[in-house]
Amino acid sequence: MDFLKKLLKLYMIFFKVGILTIGGGYAMLPILERELAEDKNLLDMESILESYSLSQTLPGVVASNASTMIGYKLYGIPGAVAAALGVITPSIIIITFIAIAYKRIGHLEVVQKIFRGIRVVVLALLLDSFTRLFKMAVFDKKTFAVMVLAFGVVFFDLVSPLLVIVIGAFFGIYAYRERVGS
C-alpha cells in the first residue's frame, strides 16, 4: 500500500513535469530539478543530470526516456512505468481536445488565417534549430557529405528516413571508429 502511494506520487510529479515541459526536452531539466531535488528531495541534481544525458543517447522521445530512467532509479520497473506514463498523460489529454477542436473549427477562414502566419513562424523556428544543430554535428567533409546525402535521398523520396538513419549510424562506425577510439 505504501509502495502504491509512492508510485502514485511519482506519477503525479511526472504528470506535472509533462504539463510544464512546453516544446520539448531541454525545457524539462530545470523542472525536474525543482520537482525532484529541491521540493521532494528524492534525487540529487547529479543523478538527474546523469539520467537526462544518458536518455539522450537512447532512441525515441528524450523526455519520456529521462522519466523512465529516473523512475527506474527510484522504484525499479513499477517506478519506470509510473514516471513514463505520468509524463505523457497531459499530452494525451490536451492534444486530444485540440484535435477535436481543430476538426470542428480548423476549416474556418479565421482559423486558417491565423495558421498561415503561424506556419511562417514554424519555418523560422525550424531553420533556427537546424542552424544550431548543424554547428554541433557537422564538423568536417564527411559529416557534411552525410548530411547532404541524407537530405537528398529523403527529400526526393528515394529512401525511407528510418533506413537512412540506420545507414547513417553504420557509416559513422565505419568512418569514425579509429578517430573516436584513439
Place this chain on the structure above:
Amino acid sequence: MKLIFFLFEFLKIGLFTYGGGLAMIPILRDISIENAWLTDSHFTDLIAISQSTPGPIAINMATYIGYREFGVLGALLASIVIIAPAFILAILLGKFLSKFNRHPAVQAAFVGLKATVIGLVGTSVLQVALVSLYHGDGGVIYRPLEGIDLKALLMFGVFYLLIRKYQKHPLFYIAMGGVISLVFF
C-alpha cells in the same frame, strides 16, 4: 488490422529515431503523407500545435495523429507505443548505458547519426518553406519563384532575425505570428 499496422509504424519510429522531437518531425511527416493521414499544410499546423502546448513534441504529434485516425484509443496507443521501445531499452541497458555510450563504436555511430538527422531536419525546413511561403497549395521545388508570397517571405525574415537575436520560447513567437497574421494577412 489497420490499427496494428498503424501502431507498428509508431513502434518503428520509437525504435529508430534518434535525437528527440526535432528528429521525429521529418519521419512522422514522411509516414503521415505516405499514408494520407495528414496533408502538408495540416502537418505544419501540427508542428506549431505540438511546440506550443504542454508535453514533449513527439508525444503531442503521436497523440494528434492517433486521434485523427482511431479516436481516443488511437491517441492513447500511439503515444504509448512510440515510447515503448526506448522504455524497454532503458530498463535493459540501464546500468550499462554509460559504459555502452563510451564504447568507440557507439561514439562513432553517434557521429554518423547526428549528421544524418541534420539532413532529415533540413528536409523538414524545405518542406515547411514550400507550404508556408507560397500562395494556395504551396510551392514546387523546381520553380521556386512561382507563386511566392512576398508578405510571408518578409514576415519569415523578420521572425528569423528576432528568434536568432532573442531566443525566447517558441510559444511566444507562434502566438505573435498568429496575431500578426490575423491583422495583416
